[in-house]
Amino acid sequence: MDRVNEYGALDEEWQRHGLDRRRFLRLVAMGASASTLAGILAACRQATPAAPTSGAAPTQAAAAAPAPTFVAKTVGTPAAVVAATSAPFIDRAFFVALNREPDNLDVHDTTFNASLGVDKCLYEGLVGLDDHMQVVNQLAESWEPSADAKTFTFKLKSGVKFHDGTPFNAAAVQAAFERVLAPDAKLKRHAYFGAAIDHVEAVDDATVRLVTKQPFAALVATIAHPAGGIPSPTAFKQFGEDFGTHPVGTGPFKFAEWVRGDHIALDAHRDYWDKGRAASVSRLTIKGISDPSTLGIAVQSGGAQFAGPLNAPQAEQLKTASGLKVLESDSISVFWVTMNDQRKPFDNKLVRQALNYGVNKEAVLKVAELGKGKIVDSPIAAGVWGYKGVRSYEYDPQKAKDLLAQAGYPDGFKATLRFTATSKDRAVAIQSQLKQMGVDVEAVQMEDAAYVAEESKPLEQSTTEMLISNWSPSTGDADWALRSIYSKTQWPPAGPNYGYYFNQQVEDLIMQGLQFTDETKRKDVYARAQEMIVEDAPNILLYAPTYFGAVRENVGGVLIQADGIPYLRTAHYTS
Amino acid sequence: MTRYIVRRLALLVPLLVGASILVFVTMRLIPGDPARLALGAEATEEQVQLMRRQWGLDQPLPVQYVYWIGHAVQGDFGRSTVSRVPAGQEIALRLPATLRLAGLSMLVSMVLGLGLGVVAAVRHNTVLDRISMVVALFGVCTPTFWLGLMLILVFSVRLGWFPSFGQGGLEHLVLPALTLGAAAAAVIARVTRSSLLDVLSADYLRTARAKGLAEHLVIARHALKNGLIPVLTLLGIELGGLLAGAIVTETVFAYPGIGLLLVNSVSNRDFAVVQAALLLFALQFILVNLLVDVLYAVIDPRISYG
Numbered sequence: 001m002d003r004v005n006e007y008g009a010l011d012e013e014w015q016r017h018g019l020d021r022r023r024f025l026r027l028v029a030m031g032a033s034a035s036t037l038a039g040i041l042a043a044c045r046q047a048t049p050a051a052p053t054s055g056a057a058p059t060q061a062a063a064a065a066p067a068p069t070f071v072a073k074t075v076g077t078p079a080a081v082v083a084a085t086s087a088p089f090i091d092r093a094f095f096v097a098l099n100r101e102p103d104n105l106d107v108h109d110t111t112f113n114a115s116l117g118v119d120k121c122l123y124e125g126l127v128g129l130d131d132h133m134q135v136v137n138q139l140a141e142s143w144e145p146s147a148d149a150k151t152f153t154f155k156l157k158s159g160v161k162f163h164d165g166t167p168f169n170a171a172a173v174q175a176a177f178e179r180v181l182a183p184d185a186k187l188k189r190h191a192y193f194g195a196a197i198d199h200v201e202a203v204d205d206a207t208v209r210l211v212t213k214q215p216f217a218a219l220v221a222t223i224a225h226p227a228g229g230i231p232s233p234t235a236f237k238q239f240g241e242d243f244g245t246h247p248v249g250t251g252p253f254k255f256a257e258w259v260r261g262d263h264i265a266l267d268a269h270r271d272y273w274d275k276g277r278a279a280s281v282s283r284l285t286i287k288g289i290s291d292p293s294t295l296g297i298a299v300q301s302g303g304a305q306f307a308g309p310l311n312a313p314q315a316e317q318l319k320t321a322s323g324l325k326v327l328e329s330d331s332i333s334v335f336w337v338t339m340n341d342q343r344k345p346f347d348n349k350l351v352r353q354a355l356n357y358g359v360n361k362e363a364v365l366k367v368a369e370l371g372k373g374k375i376v377d378s379p380i381a382a383g384v385w386g387y388k389g390v391r392s393y394e395y396d397p398q399k400a401k402d403l404l405a406q407a408g409y410p411d412g413f414k415a416t417l418r419f420t421a422t423s424k425d426r427a428v429a430i431q432s433q434l435k436q437m438g439v440d441v442e443a444v445q446m447e448d449a450a451y452v453a454e455e456s457k458p459l460e461q462s463t464t465e466m467l468i469s470n471w472s473p474s475t476g477d478a479d480w481a482l483r484s485i486y487s488k489t490q491w492p493p494a495g496p497n498y499g500y501y502f503n504q505q506v507e508d509l510i511m512q513g514l515q516f517t518d519e520t521k522r523k524d525v526y527a528r529a530q531e532m533i534v535e536d537a538p539n540i541l542l543y544a545p546t547y548f549g550a551v552r553e554n555v556g557g558v559l560i561q562a563d564g565i566p567y568l569r570t571a572h573y574t575s
Numbered sequence: 576m577t578r579y580i581v582r583r584l585a586l587l588v589p590l591l592v593g594a595s596i597l598v599f600v601t602m603r604l605i606p607g608d609p610a611r612l613a614l615g616a617e618a619t620e621e622q623v624q625l626m627r628r629q630w631g632l633d634q635p636l637p638v639q640y641v642y643w644i645g646h647a648v649q650g651d652f653g654r655s656t657v658s659r660v661p662a663g664q665e666i667a668l669r670l671p672a673t674l675r676l677a678g679l680s681m682l683v684s685m686v687l688g689l690g691l692g693v694v695a696a697v698r699h700n701t702v703l704d705r706i707s708m709v710v711a712l713f714g715v716c717t718p719t720f721w722l723g724l725m726l727i728l729v730f731s732v733r734l735g736w737f738p739s740f741g742q743g744g745l746e747h748l749v750l751p752a753l754t755l756g757a758a759a760a761a762v763i764a765r766v767t768r769s770s771l772l773d774v775l776s777a778d779y780l781r782t783a784r785a786k787g788l789a790e791h792l793v794i795a796r797h798a799l800k801n802g803l804i805p806v807l808t809l810l811g812i813e814l815g816g817l818l819a820g821a822i823v824t825e826t827v828f829a830y831p832g833i834g835l836l837l838v839n840s841v842s843n844r845d846f847a848v849v850q851a852a853l854l855l856f857a858l859q860f861i862l863v864n865l866l867v868d869v870l871y872a873v874i875d876p877r878i879s880y881g
Contacts, residue, residue, distance in 0.1 A: 111615040191622040261831030289829040449607025
């Protein structure tokens with residue numbers, strides 16, 4: 001019962017009976033409780049946009065690796081790609097508008113892209129990912145894996161201090177990892193590291209060793225993720241549970257203030273250890289704006305210097321605005337329609353392939369993203385390491401009908417398609433296309449949390465038929481892009497294989513990929529896995545969207561990375 | 576009167592307890608697991624279960640409730656599962672912003688609504704009356720988010736008079752307050768008009784006019800006071816609603832009030848924050864209703880509480 005109707009009801013009552021106080025109060029009480037209830041229900045219905053979350057939980061290798069041969073890339077000499085030196089420092093504030101407010105700034109306790117973007121300004125890890133998702137050394141001078149890929153020795157840079165003056169050394173690294181690895185740690189990244197790392201040793205002041213539970217060649221990529229940033233042990237011991245609002249790292253920016261709900265402010269760290277790559281602005285202010293129109297207007301009105309990630313309609317509209325530049329970047333995020341491969345009729349490969357032929361992917365891309373994106377020809381996006389282009393099922397409605405008839409469904413069938421609010425356009429587009437083939441899809445929009453609860457049910461309890469799904473592997477590595485969605489070990493509730501797909505050969509290939517440390521061998525098994533998956537057609541693969549950001553003309557150094565995390569530390573003014 | 580107030584305040588405790596139980600149970604009955612939502616899709620089942628245990632979510636419902644209420648009366652509402660900030664603090668930090676916006680919106684709606692309503696009633700059946708009611712109709716029908724965006728586009732982007740988002744000084748409050756005040760003003764205008772029309776034909780007003788009192792004083796001193804009771808009720812409801820946060824307006828203007836906090840917390844199944852916030856709203860509604868009842872007695876001497 002919204003407020004307008006309440007007033008209307010009161011007005012009417014009053015006209016009819018000359019409302020007395022008791023009736024008034026009764027109506028008011030009803031209205032008040034109804035409003036509260038309506039408030040809760042409305043809040044439940046209103047799904048906030050689900051920003052793609054990053055983070056990958058590496059799991060143990062299936063068996064001990066054969067004697068690995070290392071390619072030069074895995075040995076940690078300073079990266080061939082050296083990060084460019086910073087733009088000249090200008091004493092001005094730089095305002096960044098993101099599509100969501102960070103939840104907290106404890107580098108070990110978040111999965112939000114927005115938070116990770118800010119974390120990359122405050123913290124640095126032994127290694128990190130630069131703006132092109134390349135692994136570069138940050139606080140490590142060099143590193144070297146042992147022959148059995150279980151022990152990784154890092155030589156640390158010297159002369160580095162945390163923002164609070166604590167010296168950065170091996171003891172600090174050890175304390176930081178022990179914090180997140182502790183069995184009673186209430187931190188969201190506990191399993192991310194705990195699945196792979198067994199313990200950390202400080203050999204001497206400038207040398208630290210990370211020891212994994214199994215041979216795990218992907219360790220360096222794992223800690224290059226922003227979650228691998230090193231927080232100051234003095235600070236997290238001092239602040240305890242409040243560390244998320246008092247973050248301290250070694251990065252080019254240090255924390256100034258957080259006006260909750262309004263903005264976060266970071267100041268340039270004057271004593272940053274790497275003088276050539278220090279901050280180029282004196283203050284970085286970050287604000288979360290969840291309404292897409294308001295986000296676009298923020299940069300259009302000049303209130304913000306950067307706004308992103310933006311929706312396609314906002315980006316298109318901003319292209320016509322003056323004083324702005326719209327940035328586009330390819331993403332490693334993929335959209336598809338999950339089909340419950342263990343349930344009729346989707347357990348029949350012919351049906352699955354038929355649906356792939358029957359959906360016009362260009363049309364869906366046009367409707368949902370104004371055509372901005374790339375139709376995928378593999379279960380993983382082109383920017384992911386290990387990607388192999390296979391094919392995308394071309395739009396052929398006749399072939400689709402023939403395959404359906406062959407499978408025993410000449411008149412099509414009925415199914416439900418579940419999705420959340422942000423995927424409405426995609427769902428409707430797919431629904432109308434499948435209708436032409438006689439597949440009657442009921443599109444059911446669900447609130448985010450309810451959707452997650454339903455799709456995470458084990459197979460026996462699952463009512464899943466079709467889902468609109470999305471995945472973005474933050475380490476940019478084929479393992480987590482494939483294993484998470486196509487391995488039986490990830491069937492819900494254990495993981496996100498929401499279509500309950502299982503193919504023994506694919507399973508073996510994915511597990512082999514975890515064991516091999518030889519890059520060529522890994523690429524080979526992943527390539528074969530991708531070919532098989534495309535042939536099996538467990539899902540209707542759609543596209544990888546484009547990420548948009550908008551900047552004022554006189555600034556630079558900010559963008560949305562391929563994994564959706566905003567890259568902010570090189571923000572600067574050009575004039 | 577004092578006894579009446581004290582009696583009403585004494586009712587506060589059972590009402591709040593009842594409200595808290597309702598909120599507590601509802602949040603846990605709807606599907607969605609805060610641990611799973613906090614950890615994300617990549618988390619394993621063991622992690623999720625571990626987190627549930629750490630947050631006490633695996634305990635039976637009554638146990639959880641007793642634990643929560645026991646801490647709540649000491650001011651500890653638990654920590655947000657999303658930000659790890661104490662729930663009470665999260666709300667307290669946003670309350671001033673909501674209060675400011677609510678205050679200014681009330682002012683706008685009262686000035687616009689009463690003004691329009693009085694004018695329409697006094698100039699009954701003239702062009703002014705018709706126009707006022709059409710304007711009121713538009714105010715009622717216009718969706719808040721559309722009005723907000725239009726105001727931003729005109730006054731912020733085109734003219735640059737006001738900022739388009741956030742909080743700060745008065746300039747950040749103007750557009751959101753106008754957006755919120757407009758819808759409420761429209762309804763207040765209609766009710767004021769109806770109420771006043773009823774009163775304007777009363778005998779005692781004819782007496783006042785016969786005694787030679789100027790028309791505007793007739794309205795101000797006699798008519799308005801009697802016609803205000805239904806309007807007062809409306810204002811009470813409006814204030815209660817505004818204090819609960821204006822979700823749509825806060826979203827459109829990225830204004831850091833409680834409404835936005837509540838919506839996000841419900842989406843994330845952030846039990847601690849939702850429970851604390853809804854308890855606060857219940858308290859606010861009860862107090863506002865009490866205030867309105869007291870004001871009835873103040874305005875109309877015929878009303879008294881024994």
